[in-house]
Amino acid sequence: MDFSILTDYFGLYLEGFWGTILSSVLALIGSFLLGSVIAVFRITTVKGLRWFGTGYVEFVRNIPLLLVVYIFYYGPSALGFPLDGFKAGTIGLAVYTSAFIAEAIRAGIMAVPKGQMEAARSSGLSYIQTMMHVILPQAIKLVIPPLGNQFINLIKNSSVLTIVAGMDLMYFADSISTETYRTFDTYIFVAVFYLVLTLPLSYGVRVWERRLQRKY
Amino acid sequence: MNKFKSFKWLSVLMVAALFVIAGCGNNNNAGNNSAASGGNAAGNAADSAAIAKIKERGKLLVGVKYDTRLFGLKDPASGNVEGFDIDISKAIAKHILGDENAIELKEVTSKTRIPMLNNGEIDMVVATMTITEERKKEVDFSDVYFQAGQSLLVKKGSPITGLESVTKDTKILGSKGATSIKNIKEKVPGVTVLEFDNYQDAFAALKAGQGDALTTDDAILYGMASQDDGYEVVGKPFTDEPYGIAVQKGNTDVVKAINDTLAELKANGEYDAIYTKWIGKAPAK
Amino acid sequence: MDFAGAFSAANLGFLMDGFYLTLIVAFVSIILSFVIGVIVGVIRYAEVPVLSPVMFFLVELIRNLPLLLIIFFVRFALPEVGIKMGLTTAAIAALTIFEAAMIAEIVRGGLTAVDKGQIEAARSSGLSSFQTLWHIVLPQGLRHMVPPLVSQFISLLKDTSLATIVALPELMHNAKIVMGQKESFTIPVLLLIAVLYFAVNYLLSVVSRRLEHKTA
Numbered sequence: 001m002d003f004s005i006l007t008d009y010f011g012l013y014l015e016g017f018w019g020t021i022l023s024s025v026l027a028l029i030g031s032f033l034l035g036s037v038i039a040v041f042r043i044t045t046v047k048g049l050r051w052f053g054t055g056y057v058e059f060v061r062n063i064p065l066l067l068v069v070y071i072f073y074y075g076p077s078a079l080g081f082p083l084d085g086f087k088a089g090t091i092g093l094a095v096y097t098s099a100f101i102a103e104a105i106r107a108g109i110m111a112v113p114k115g116q117m118e119a120a121r122s123s124g125l126s127y128i129q130t131m132m133h134v135i136l137p138q139a140i141k142l143v144i145p146p147l148g149n150q151f152i153n154l155i156k157n158s159s160v161l162t163i164v165a166g167m168d169l170m171y172f173a174d175s176i177s178t179e180t181y182r183t184f185d186t187y188i189f190v191a192v193f194y195l196v197l198t199l200p201l202s203y204g205v206r207v208w209e210r211r212l213q214r215k216y
Numbered sequence: 217m218n219k220f221k222s223f224k225w226l227s228v229l230m231v232a233a234l235f236v237i238a239g240c241g242n243n244n245n246a247g248n249n250s251a252a253s254g255g256n257a258a259g260n261a262a263d264s265a266a267i268a269k270i271k272e273r274g275k276l277l278v279g280v281k282y283d284t285r286l287f288g289l290k291d292p293a294s295g296n297v298e299g300f301d302i303d304i305s306k307a308i309a310k311h312i313l314g315d316e317n318a319i320e321l322k323e324v325t326s327k328t329r330i331p332m333l334n335n336g337e338i339d340m341v342v343a344t345m346t347i348t349e350e351r352k353k354e355v356d357f358s359d360v361y362f363q364a365g366q367s368l369l370v371k372k373g374s375p376i377t378g379l380e381s382v383t384k385d386t387k388i389l390g391s392k393g394a395t396s397i398k399n400i401k402e403k404v405p406g407v408t409v410l411e412f413d414n415y416q417d418a419f420a421a422l423k424a425g426q427g428d429a430l431t432t433d434d435a436i437l438y439g440m441a442s443q444d445d446g447y448e449v450v451g452k453p454f455t456d457e458p459y460g461i462a463v464q465k466g467n468t469d470v471v472k473a474i475n476d477t478l479a480e481l482k483a484n485g486e487y488d489a490i491y492t493k494w495i496g497k498a499p500a501k
Numbered sequence: 502m503d504f505a506g507a508f509s510a511a512n513l514g515f516l517m518d519g520f521y522l523t524l525i526v527a528f529v530s531i532i533l534s535f536v537i538g539v540i541v542g543v544i545r546y547a548e549v550p551v552l553s554p555v556m557f558f559l560v561e562l563i564r565n566l567p568l569l570l571i572i573f574f575v576r577f578a579l580p581e582v583g584i585k586m587g588l589t590t591a592a593i594a595a596l597t598i599f600e601a602a603m604i605a606e607i608v609r610g611g612l613t614a615v616d617k618g619q620i621e622a623a624r625s626s627g628l629s630s631f632q633t634l635w636h637i638v639l640p641q642g643l644r645h646m647v648p649p650l651v652s653q654f655i656s657l658l659k660d661t662s663l664a665t666i667v668a669l670p671e672l673m674h675n676a677k678i679v680m681g682q683k684e685s686f687t688i689p690v691l692l693l694i695a696v697l698y699f700a701v702n703y704l705l706s707v708v709s710r711r712l713e714h715k716t717a
Contacts (some may be wrong), residue, residue: 062702063695064659066673071695074424074680074687082425152565159567163666165389165410165421170569175411177577178327178393181334181354184578185423191566191574198565274705282668283681292678293511322588323668328577335580337587413666416681424683 006189009176016039016172019195023090023168024155024197030094031154032147042106053102060099066160068092073164085164093157100150108143140146142212147207152198169193229412253269266467267312270339276309279324279338283416285495287344290323297321300353300494301342304361304478306463307486308340311477325414326393330354333464340463344436347460356467357460358474363500364433365453366396369422369440378431378451379403387427389418396432399455415440422447433457435495503685508693512679516690519675520697522589523648526671527658530593534600534657535650541601542608543634552557563602569663571595576667592664592671607653611646612638651709655702662698672697 041053048121069092112135120130162170177186224267280301281288287299305386306316347357370376384406390397392411412418422430437449481487491499544556575595615638623633662673676694680687
């Protein structure tokens with residue numbers, strides 16, 4: 001059998017590989033946008049928003065990803081507009097990850113010394129201007145390693161799409177292994193496909209972390 | 217900086233090592249396969265070993281479905297698994313061990329039943345499994361113990377009335393590792409098929425509007441339709457799906473014991489009774 | 502939505518059976534992965550020749566693969582090469598392998614964060630390197646590790662739900678069986694298991710915050 005599995009089913013592997021990449025990238029963008037909003041809610045002085053932000057983060061972080069995906073898979077269909085496995089899975093991934101990203105961004109903003117905010121404000125910048133030009137640019141540098149780690153998690157977590165027939169790498173791997181009856185070989189190749197994505201990212205995150213450590 | 221260089225090299229090494237592992241795995245497989253075929257050639261000496269092992273254990277390990285109404289369904293209330301396949305399994309346990317309760321059921325799905333059988337976790341698979349030429353290369357089958365045919369389950373009022381109305385744009389739902397997936401792809405080239413881990417997930421997906429029709433063997437579909445009267449089986453069966461009981465390759469003594477049991481059941485009328493109990497009518501002669 | 506039907510005594514009992522197995526599997530895996538993770542983390546920190554690079558290799562390999570893949574691999578691929586175990590054991594083994602790799606990284610990071618000056622002081626006052634590790638570095642490092650360790654334990658508990666793909670009768674698996682009975686059970690059951698997962702995990706995170714306050 002050996003490499004013939006890879007060559008015979010290369011098309012399916014690639015289709016799944018693409019599904020995994022697409023879902024992870026879309027979920028990263030979604031979770032970054034959503035996470036930024038929640039992070040701002042978490043640090044704002046408006047009480048209602050702060051409670052919402054805290055409640056959101058605590059709830060989402062403490063339930064399994066698979067459950068979040070099921071909520072988006074079965075929930076909308078109960079309301080009459082079903083989402084397919086890929087969409088429900090990707091939205092679920094984005095929502096789940098956004099809670100972690102919100103916390104990372106909040107931590108990054110908190111890490112910028114408070115004096116800077118006061119100095120900028122007293123020199124005449126508005127709150128928003130200070131955030132945009134002073135705080136956020138510094139915070140983002142600090143946030144990049146945890147964001148990178150979340151992206152790696154996203155890629156790995158996108159494998160839950162297989163459970164709702166979401167056309168990812170694991171989904172097609174199942175189709176391949178039920179046809180070849182060679183689970184071991186099929187999944188070793190799947191592992192290689194995942195590593196091709198995750199190892200360079202891990203490496204990049206480490207380099208960036210090193211750079212930050214040297215600076216501070 | 218040294219660490220990063222080593223990290224890079226380790227990454228390369230890792231991927232390389234995976235390929236080596238894959239290679240080893242193959243060698244092992246090849247080894248196992250040849251050992252198995254060697255066992256076949258050796259003949260009966262090895263054959264009685266499987267039955268002896270079951271007798272020594274005093275318990276028959278059977279892989280059955282837990283999510284398929286009429287054939288193998290776990291009832292949360294009682295914790296029991298019930299169905300046609302279960303009754304047949306009990307009869308086999310009685311034949312081999314003299315006690316129909318000397319049996320341990322393990323949950324399988326279409327995807328997991330052959331790996332679990334070949335890994336030696338179960339003695340046999342009694343799980344709505346169609347006998348096919350391809351599967352015969354992996355496992356040995358008993359005689360046919362149930363005759364099913366592939367059909368379609370749809371929401372009542374669906375425009376789909378049978379295989380004729382399935383087009384390339386129809387979304388079909390099915391279960392991973394089932395013959396029905398292959399069949400529908402052959403009958404309607406280019407059709408979209410979504411595969412799930414088991415029939416329960418597939419049926420849940422149909423209810424959730426994820427597809428237009430669920431395809432598998434009619435007997436399984438009738439079980440689903442009986443569970444929810446918003447769904448119905450449409451059209452005539454469009455394939456023959458003879459169910460067999462699968463055992464590990466080379467265990468001819470177990471196959472013989474199963475076939476003897478089936479013959480016995482058919483002779484004394486018990487087969488008809490079990491069939492009628494679950495399917496609701498006597499089997500066609 | 503049919504709350505009364507979904508939460509019949511039989512269904513609730515069945516769901517509690519699943520919840521019980523979830524807790525057992527999580528508990529055993531947490532203990533095992535903590536022990537293994539600490540050992541591997543210390544080895545990585547101590548830079549033992551040969552052993553440390555090997556551990557580095559394994560930890561990086563496992564951390565960069567999806568848990569779902571590892572679960573499926575341990576359950577169905579390893580037996581093909583002669584490594585066989587039962588269903589629950591396989592699930593625990595897979596969870597332990599994955600989480601131990603994550604914990605090893607947390608432990609190594611925590612140890613690295615201990616002030617180098619203290620190590621030198623301890624060494625120059627006559628402690629052996631093992632004594633230094635045991636009495637100085639580990640106790641202090643553990644303090645840094647408590648929050649990430651607890652969130653890893655929470656992850657582990659959530660991740661047990663992935664074992665549903667190998668049909669382990671844990672909470673998620675049993676929930677799906679109950680949902681399969683009737684469409685109107687879906688949302689009540691999803692809500693109930695969300696509450697269950699949330700309750701345990703939130704409890705864990707509260708305990709973690711208490712611990713943090715105590716040690717800080």
